[in-house]
Amino acid sequence: MRKRYVAMAVTTGLIGLGGATAVASAAPYQPTVSVGGAVASPATYTRSALAAMPQTTFDVTVPTRGGTRTVVYEGVSLETLVDTSAPELPDVKNALLTAIITVRGLFGTQRTFALGELDPMFGNHPAYLALEHGGWPLPAPELVVPGDSNDARSVPAVSRIGVAIEDPAVTPPAEVGALDVEDGGYTAVLSPSELASLPEQTLTVSYIGPFGVSTHTETGPTLDEVLGAAHIRPDFNTWVAGVGSDDYVAIVTPAEAWVGGRPLLISLAQDGTTFLSEGEGPRLVTDGDVYGGRYDSGMDDLVVGDTQPGPWWW
Numbered sequence: 001m002r003k004r005y006v007a008m009a010v011t012t013g014l015i016g017l018g019g020a021t022a023v024a025s026a027a028p029y030q031p032t033v034s035v036g037g038a039v040a041s042p043a044t045y046t047r048s049a050l051a052a053m054p055q056t057t058f059d060v061t062v063p064t065r066g067g068t069r070t071v072v073y074e075g076v077s078l079e080t081l082v083d084t085s086a087p088e089l090p091d092v093k094n095a096l097l098t099a100i101i102t103v104r105g106l107f108g109t110q111r112t113f114a115l116g117e118l119d120p121m122f123g124n125h126p127a128y129l130a131l132e133h134g135g136w137p138l139p140a141p142e143l144v145v146p147g148d149s150n151d152a153r154s155v156p157a158v159s160r161i162g163v164a165i166e167d168p169a170v171t172p173p174a175e176v177g178a179l180d181v182e183d184g185g186y187t188a189v190l191s192p193s194e195l196a197s198l199p200e201q202t203l204t205v206s207y208i209g210p211f212g213v214s215t216h217t218e219t220g221p222t223l224d225e226v227l228g229a230a231h232i233r234p235d236f237n238t239w240v241a242g243v244g245s246d247d248y249v250a251i252v253t254p255a256e257a258w259v260g261g262r263p264l265l266i267s268l269a270q271d272g273t274t275f276l277s278e279g280e281g282p283r284l285v286t287d288g289d290v291y292g293g294r295y296d297s298g299m300d301d302l303v304v305g306d307t308q309p310g311p312w313w314w
Contacts, residue, residue, distance in 0.1 A: 031140035033129065037163040038099075039085035050076050050141060051131055058128065058146045073144055075130035078103070079118040082163055087115070090167045094293040097122070097250045100164045100239050102307045103143050106157040111143065112237040112307045113153075114251040116294050117260070124290050125260055129158055148259040153236065166251060168303045170243045177276035179266070181230035183304040188230035192276050195268060198225045203265055205285060207292040214292065218267035218285045223254060226266045232304055241303040242284035242296035250294040252286060263287040266299075 033050065036042040057074045082101055089095035099115035117123035129141040143155035173180050177192035198221035206215040227234055234240075234254040241251045256262045265285035268274055275282060275298070284296040 031157065031159070033081075033141055033158055033161065035081055035085045035161045035163070038088045038165045039082075039163050040088055041085045043085055045081075047131065047141070050129065053080065055131070056126075056128060058144075060144060060146050062151075071134055073128065073130040073146070074132040075128040075141070075144065077118075078113070078127040078129060078143065078161070079115070081129065081161060082115065085163070087163050088165065090165065092167065093248060094250070097293055098165050098167045098241070100166060100251060100305075100307065102162040102164070102237070103127075103155050103158055104160040104162070105143075105155040106140070106159045109155045110237055110307070111153045111155055111255075112239055112253060114239060114253050114256070116251060117253065117256055117262075121291050122289050122293050123256070123262065123286070125256070125262065125288075127153070145260070147261070149261060150259055152259045153255060162307075164307070166239065166241050166303070166305060167249055168241055168243055168301070170245060170247050170300050172245065172300050173281075176279055177281055179226070179282055179299065180301045181226065181232065181304065182301060183230075183232050188232075190226065190229055192268075194229065195221065195226070195266070195282065198229055200268075201263070201265060203263060203285065203287050205287045205295075207289055207295065209292045216270050217272070218265055218270055218283065220266050220268040220282060220285075223252070223257065223264040223266055223284075226302065227254070227304070230302075234304070235306065237307045239305050239307070241301075241305075242294075242299050243301035243303055244296050245281065245298045245300050248296060250284060250286075250296040252284070252294065256286075261288070266302075 032044050034044045053076045055074050059070050061068050087099050097116040101113045104110045117125050125147050127145045130144045140157040143158050145153045171180050179190045181188045202219045204217050236255050239253050241249050257264045267283040267285045280298040282299050286294040
């Protein structure tokens with residue numbers, strides 16, 4: 001009741017002035033994007049600040065009733081925004097592979113990425129905060145992933161970018177060649193025979209290693225098959241850290257395989273030789289990566305997490 005009374009009083013006052021005073025219009029919406037979390041330099045960007053950063057023009061092919069058409073976007077690299085805020089990385093080898101990025105929109109959409117997927121030295125699969133679409137300005141920055149097969153990882157009206165670091169310590173399984181799959185307080189142990197019983201795929205992969213280009217034939221179940229065997233159901237905000245027996249950590253997201261076109265394999269054999277016969281655990285294989293940093297050999301653990309959506313106004 002009190003709010004209604006105040007509104008009536010203001011209206012009456014304006015009428016008393018003979019209507020000569022115009023009601024001030026509401027200030028126009030000014031979208032901003034904040035970068036925070038495990039970073040040394042949190043920042044908030046206005047649209048003009050984003051437009052002042054280096055822009056990338058890229059094409060996206062979209063389906064239509066008559067086939068497909070190409071739409072031209074322009075925007076800022078998501079990796080550039082994250083790097084500018086300086087993620088607080090641990091003192092480990094290839095530390096950026098422990099970083100997770102979560103992009104949230106004003107309308108509740110949220111998507112999670114591994115920084116290693118975006119980095120040109122590893123996954124080389126960039127994402128952008130688009131500011132223009134077909135030569136016209138967008139009303140708010142929109143996350144677009146041009147290399148994806150569809151727009152499932154797009155986020156309209158981006159408002160926040162969160163950075164998290166996941167560097168779990170290894171938990172050696174009781175049996176050589178077994179794999180501990182951990183999701184919060186839940187752990188499933190997949191024995192070597194259980195892993196070998198899962199449907200297999202064979203991939204021939206090439207990547208740059210310490211001694212130049214390496215090419216190998218890898219055989220084993222997909223990451224999805226392994227998570228399914230552990231009774232874990234991933235989504236677009238799920239991340240998975242492969243943890244080697246030497247504590248080396250490399251993070252991927254199942255969505256890389258779903259829409260990114262990057263097969264993710266838990267390899268049990270390389271070039272016809274099983275890792276178990278060498279006294280080692282399986283190998284995480286990230287087909288399509290430039291360098292081999294996310295090819296995590298001798299794995300003991302898969303540590304799974306899910307970045308929970310924030311409130312709708314985040």
